[in-house]
Amino acid sequence: MRTAHTVTQIRAAEAALMATLPEGTLMERAATGLAVACADYLGGTYGAGILIIAGSGDNGGDALYAGARLARRGARVDAILLDPARAHAGGLAALRDAGGQVVPEKSRADAVARADLVLDGIVGIGGKPGLRPAAAEVVALVERHGVPVVAVDVPSGIDVDTGETPEPHVRATVTVTFGTHKIGLLVDPGATAAGAVHLVDIGLSPYLPEPALSALQAEDVAERLPAPERTSQKYSRGVLGVMAGSTQYTGAAVLAVGGALAGPAGMVRYVGPEQPANFVRARWPEVVVGEGRVQAWVVGSGLGTEPHRAEDVSRVLGSGLPVLVDADGLRHVLGRLEGQVLLTPHEGELARMLDVEREEVATHRLRSAREAARRWNATVLLKGATTLVVTPEGEARVNTTGTPWVGTAGSGDVLSGICGSLLAAGLSPLDAGSVGSYLHGMAGVLASRGGPIAAEDIARTVPEAYRRIRAVAT
Numbered sequence: 001m002r003t004a005h006t007v008t009q010i011r012a013a014e015a016a017l018m019a020t021l022p023e024g025t026l027m028e029r030a031a032t033g034l035a036v037a038c039a040d041y042l043g044g045t046y047g048a049g050i051l052i053i054a055g056s057g058d059n060g061g062d063a064l065y066a067g068a069r070l071a072r073r074g075a076r077v078d079a080i081l082l083d084p085a086r087a088h089a090g091g092l093a094a095l096r097d098a099g100g101q102v103v104p105e106k107s108r109a110d111a112v113a114r115a116d117l118v119l120d121g122i123v124g125i126g127g128k129p130g131l132r133p134a135a136a137e138v139v140a141l142v143e144r145h146g147v148p149v150v151a152v153d154v155p156s157g158i159d160v161d162t163g164e165t166p167e168p169h170v171r172a173t174v175t176v177t178f179g180t181h182k183i184g185l186l187v188d189p190g191a192t193a194a195g196a197v198h199l200v201d202i203g204l205s206p207y208l209p210e211p212a213l214s215a216l217q218a219e220d221v222a223e224r225l226p227a228p229e230r231t232s233q234k235y236s237r238g239v240l241g242v243m244a245g246s247t248q249y250t251g252a253a254v255l256a257v258g259g260a261l262a263g264p265a266g267m268v269r270y271v272g273p274e275q276p277a278n279f280v281r282a283r284w285p286e287v288v289v290g291e292g293r294v295q296a297w298v299v300g301s302g303l304g305t306e307p308h309r310a311e312d313v314s315r316v317l318g319s320g321l322p323v324l325v326d327a328d329g330l331r332h333v334l335g336r337l338e339g340q341v342l343l344t345p346h347e348g349e350l351a352r353m354l355d356v357e358r359e360e361v362a363t364h365r366l367r368s369a370r371e372a373a374r375r376w377n378a379t380v381l382l383k384g385a386t387t388l389v390v391t392p393e394g395e396a397r398v399n400t401t402g403t404p405w406v407g408t409a410g411s412g413d414v415l416s417g418i419c420g421s422l423l424a425a426g427l428s429p430l431d432a433g434s435v436g437s438y439l440h441g442m443a444g445v446l447a448s449r450g451g452p453i454a455a456e457d458i459a460r461t462v463p464e465a466y467r468r469i470r471a472v473a474t
């Protein structure tokens, strides 16, 4: 499991760990890991031009100490000190001893122009979101010259505890983070600003409490993936009811059922109007059309807005069975819900539910998902490049698999089917949502291999993703 903690949790753990160690040990560990990661990125240090942007806190200290190591290994290291009088004294002395240079204010533009790599040591977990003008100016120069950036601990300027990114902020190629992941490195838009995240172990783990956010890894997914036993049959593996599609939107029915068939449940029933039912029958002969016993429901994709569909949604929600509500179905989710319910909105749908602008949800993803989970007393899966799954009790997971090619029409319909199948097979809404989005993202990557895909390709590739993940566990 990849886990992330809040700044308060990290500060407390660091204090406890530091009390057991000689002064400076943690910063030394951090700087060593950082220097190694930079050398890896550059493919060698000899002759490389490295520019440090150092703020006045320990984040700048990490960058300066790492710079000293890189200078000793043959790199040309320059440092821009944003507040020279308050720069980290130990780090600065080490850099100077190793032959590093402080860049005079008038030469900043030249220093940026000749850098192969920038180390962002402006602020770490002690920073406020956004950048002060002097920092923002240097960051703008770096962007103008297109120099790759390694962020120290976090990309400076992001909100570390939420992943929100009030401008300006650093956009990194790699973020080298210490001790544990920060929430803002896993949740968008912060996750996008962080680039590839590399975690350096500084010995913090034994002191860390329960994480504030986690991301399932292949082995965690493998543990949760249902698989039939020798004595299983279709009913014991779970039967999923899919209520999706309408005369207007027939494709949603076909795709949601396609996703459902790719999951672990033993059988799928389709309930809906004649026209989409005929398409479903023709495309998926294994599906039983019509009401009958099920263990879970998926309701919503392509239902349309006709008033009688509201009754369908409330009937399913009143069944006492686990229910996934998607897309148009979300319009009919009114009061507080009971039982095992998974709501799967995208940003626009969640904005409508919360009666706010879409932009508000896009910039405050975690907060919006938490708010909805509390308000409707249901687990909320907020779709996006980093999909979030949040329970009403506040447990939060983020999915990190996928490719931008997955953002294609009908992709959400397939996701609803996959997650519904996992619900029918007995997973909780939290597991069904997080395992389902992992599978969906991984299937998208496998199907795409860097090229465009259609939603059906995702459904078709889920069994391959399933096999590969199960192979991890054996």
Ligand SMILES: NC(=O)C1=CN([C@@H]2O[C@H](COP(=O)(O)OP(=O)(O)OC[C@H]3O[C@@H](n4cnc5c(N)ncnc54)[C@H](O)[C@@H]3O)[C@@H](O)[C@H]2O)[C@@H](O)CC1
Binding pocket: 014, 015, 018, 026, 027, 028, 030, 055, 056, 057, 058, 059, 060, 062, 122, 123, 124, 125, 126, 127, 128, 129, 130, 131, 132, 135, 152, 153, 154, 157, 178, 202
């Ligand atoms: N505490 C520890 O045990 C360890 C801390 N480490 C490093 O220390 C960092 C935390 O250091 P600090 O607590 O000194 O804080 P930071 O270095 O993160 O930032 C605080 C400094 O930045 C300035 N600042 C705040 N917001 C700003 C903004 N928006 N724009 C420009 N400047 C701003 C403040 O005036 C203050 O001087 C971590 O992120 C990590 O890099 C590591 O060395 C590992 C060990």
Ligand SMILES: [K+]
Binding pocket: 059, 120, 121, 122, 123, 124, 151, 152, 153, 154, 155, 156
């Ligand atoms: K930083």
